[in-house]
Amino acid sequence: MGAIGEQTKSNISPSPLFPSCRLMLTLMTCSSLIVLGLLRSNLTISLICMVKRPPHPPPPHHLLLNLTLEANDSDRTSNATNRWPVTQGEFVWTRQYQGFLLSAYFYGYLAVQLIGGLLAGRLGAKHVLGTAVLMGAVLTLLTPAVARFNPHLLIFMRSLVGAATGFIYPSIQTLLGIWAPPLERSILSAITFGGLSIGYMLAFLISSQSCQVSMDNGWPFAFYTTGGISLLFWIFWNSFVFSSPEQHPRISERELSYIKSTTGMKTQKLNQRKSFPWRKALLSPAVIALLVVQTSQTWFSYTQVTSAALYLKDVLRFDVKQNGLFMILPYLLVLLSTTPLGFLADLIRRKKILSTTAVRKLFQTICSFGSAILISVLGFIDYERRYAAVAVLMIMHIVSNIGRFGFLVNPQDIAPRYSGEIFGIANTVATLSGILAPIVVGQLTINGALNEWRTVFLISAAVFFVGGLVFLVFAKGEPLSWAKEDCVEMNQVAPEIKEEEPNIPVKEPLQKGPLETDEKKR
Numbered sequence: 001m002g003a004i005g006e007q008t009k010s011n012i013s014p015s016p017l018f019p020s021c022r023l024m025l026t027l028m029t030c031s032s033l034i035v036l037g038l039l040r041s042n043l044t045i046s047l048i049c050m051v052k053r054p055p056h057p058p059p060p061h062h063l064l065l066n067l068t069l070e071a072n073d074s075d076r077t078s079n080a081t082n083r084w085p086v087t088q089g090e091f092v093w094t095r096q097y098q099g100f101l102l103s104a105y106f107y108g109y110l111a112v113q114l115i116g117g118l119l120a121g122r123l124g125a126k127h128v129l130g131t132a133v134l135m136g137a138v139l140t141l142l143t144p145a146v147a148r149f150n151p152h153l154l155i156f157m158r159s160l161v162g163a164a165t166g167f168i169y170p171s172i173q174t175l176l177g178i179w180a181p182p183l184e185r186s187i188l189s190a191i192t193f194g195g196l197s198i199g200y201m202l203a204f205l206i207s208s209q210s211c212q213v214s215m216d217n218g219w220p221f222a223f224y225t226t227g228g229i230s231l232l233f234w235i236f237w238n239s240f241v242f243s244s245p246e247q248h249p250r251i252s253e254r255e256l257s258y259i260k261s262t263t264g265m266k267t268q269k270l271n272q273r274k275s276f277p278w279r280k281a282l283l284s285p286a287v288i289a290l291l292v293v294q295t296s297q298t299w300f301s302y303t304q305v306t307s308a309a310l311y312l313k314d315v316l317r318f319d320v321k322q323n324g325l326f327m328i329l330p331y332l333l334v335l336l337s338t339t340p341l342g343f344l345a346d347l348i349r350r351k352k353i354l355s356t357t358a359v360r361k362l363f364q365t366i367c368s369f370g371s372a373i374l375i376s377v378l379g380f381i382d383y384e385r386r387y388a389a390v391a392v393l394m395i396m397h398i399v400s401n402i403g404r405f406g407f408l409v410n411p412q413d414i415a416p417r418y419s420g421e422i423f424g425i426a427n428t429v430a431t432l433s434g435i436l437a438p439i440v441v442g443q444l445t446i447n448g449a450l451n452e453w454r455t456v457f458l459i460s461a462a463v464f465f466v467g468g469l470v471f472l473v474f475a476k477g478e479p480l481s482w483a484k485e486d487c488v489e490m491n492q493v494a495p496e497i498k499e500e501e502p503n504i505p506v507k508e509p510l511q512k513g514p515l516e517t518d519e520k521k522r
Contacts, residue, residue: 014181015258021251022179022259026188028241029172030195032129035233036168037199038206038226039136039161040105045204045309045327046222047098049211050147051089090217093151099442103435104155106302108163110431116170117424118276124243125171125178125420130234132167137230139164144220169427174420177412178244181262183350186359189409190342197331197338197401202226204309204327263416276421280482286414287422289474293364293407294426296467299433300371300400300460307441307456308393314448316386326390330397337398345405356413356477364406364475368468370399372461379454407471414476415483433463 017023093101120128139161146157172192180188203226210222242248245259281287312318312326345363348354354362374396381389411419411426440459445452 015252015255017184017187020255021245021248022181022184022188022255024240025175025179025242026191028237029175029192030198031233032133032168032172032237033193033195034199034202035133035136035230036165037196037201038203038229039140039165041200041203042140042207042222042226043102043105043158045207046210046219047102048309048313049089049217050219051091051093051098090219091147091151095442095446097151099438101151101155101158102307102438102442104158105162106431106435106438108159108161109166110162110428110435112163112166113170113428113431114421114424116167117174117420117422119167120171120174120420121276121418125174126237126241126243128167129171129175130237130241132164132171133230133234133237136161136164137227137234140223140227140230143223143227166431170420170424173411173423175241175243177416177419178263179259180412181259182413182416183262183346185409185412186345186349186405187339187342189404189412190339193404193408194335194338197335201328201331201335202229204331208325208327274417276418277482280480281415281418281422281425284414284480284482285474286476286480287425289471290407290410290414290422291426291429293368293403293467293471293475295430295433296368296463296465297400297403297407298427298430299437299463300375302433303437303441303456303460304397304400307438307445310441310445310448311453314445315383315450315453316389317383318386326393330394333394334397334401338401338404341402341405357475358477360406360410360413360477361472361475362406363402364471365468367400367403367406368464368471370402371396372465372468374399375457375464376461379450379457382450406475410475410477413478414480416479418483 116128116132139157143154143157143161147154176185176188176192203222206225207219207222210220210225211218213221245251245256248256309327312322318326341363345359348359349356374392378389378392378396381392411422415422441456444455
């Protein structure tokens with residue numbers, strides 16, 4: 001049965017999650033995704049106050065009449081102009097350039113996904129992720145100076161930030177594959193990946209507030225703040241994180257034995273690690289299904305992250321403060337909902353209500369099909385019902401993040417020892433959609449009209465539907481044969497681990513049994 005079967009048969013009592021070294025690791029990986037969210041999204045809202053924008057077209061004529069029913073024609077024109085003024089930014093950039101600037105991050109991000117998983121497995125995920133955060137922080141601090149120096153160099157700078165932070169996700173997958181017991185994977189993943197929502201919320205809040213600062217036009221402080229927070233995190237990461245349980249100087253013997261026996265890994269020595277089975281992985285239907293669904297999920301999520309602020313401004317006509325608030329609220333709801341859902345996913349598996357495969361497919365199906373329906377509906381809601389659009393956006397964010405317990409944790413299920421490499425392969429292809437999505441949005445929404453955004457949303461719905469369908473048919477939730485062979489070799493040493501603690505209490509009743517029998521015979 002693989003790792004889960006080994007866990008249920010093990011005589012070792014589970015080590016409490018709180019307090020534990022694996023919980024501390026999870027909190028730190030959660031913090032690393034907060035940093036990722038900060039460095040990825042600090043430009044999204046900052047761009048609104050960086051760029052000079054023309055005034056919005058006035059609202060529909062009958063709405064304008066309702067707003068200014070008692071005013072004459074000249075007063076009405078003046079009122080409309082004041083209500084939708086020109087955005088006073090520092091730069092004059094076309095919508096096409098802004099689309100390329102937003103997608104530049106993903107050029108670099110794409111380039112390192114595969115090598116990120118390989119390096120995390122070979123050199124240790126702690127060092128790879130820590131170096132990535134340090135580089136991303138320094139580059140972010142330099143962004144305002146580069147933006148004012150040369151717009152083409154700014155695109156290159158953003159691609160370097162993407163390359164630096166591109167190592168974070170594969171490193172996290174490697175760490176969770178090593179540290180997370182199988183029946184705790186959903187909850188530990190829920191805590192970890194919740195960090196991205198926190199990062200996005202903080203990025204939107206910091207950026208929107210920075211735009212209100214009068215000194216130096218305000219927007220540079222979004223980059224100074226997010227870069228400074230990332231540097232502070234880097235200090236803590238180097239102090240509290242270790243690449244494997246065996247390297248942790250403060251882990252208890254009970255927790256170490258529990259992790260090693262349930263994951264089936266005797267050692268995490270990097271120089272003993274087997275080479276990644278490329279051919280078997282790339283020909284595996286389960287890996288291909290993961291690749292397809294992750295591509296669809298990435299298209300959908302990156303469209304939201306990079307373009308939702310423009311949609312709120314173009315179609316729903318919210319100002320910068322409202323924009324920041326409505327960008328934050330959905331991620332807050334996601335944060336509050338995902339941890340209970342992680343508990344639920346693990347509970348269903350622990351109680352054997354559904355298999356791991358069925359649980360992963362169930363959660364991903366709700367995510368993919370539900371999000372496709374909601375984003376399609378969003379394309380038909382106009383300015384007159386803009387608060388209904390906000391409600392749909394919030395529900396859609398919650399539903400789209402249910403996939404964390406489908407595709408996102410799935411690499412740890414099908415190949416725990418190679419989860420970083422599997423994720424790197426899938427995310428390499430998936431990040432292509434991250435590059436294309438902002439460009440497509442920029443090309444299709446030149447005028448910012450609702451019918452243009454409707455096309456964007458319907459494309460996203462179709463992509464998400466196809467990805468969910470492929471995952472539903474071909475996904476697996478148990479270790480694959482080529483990954484299971486590695487687990488079997490490691491599980492051969494599991495009895496040695498089990499005997500160390502249980503032998504002392506177990507031997508006592510075994511020795512008393514024969515003695516009691518002899519006394520009865522006498």
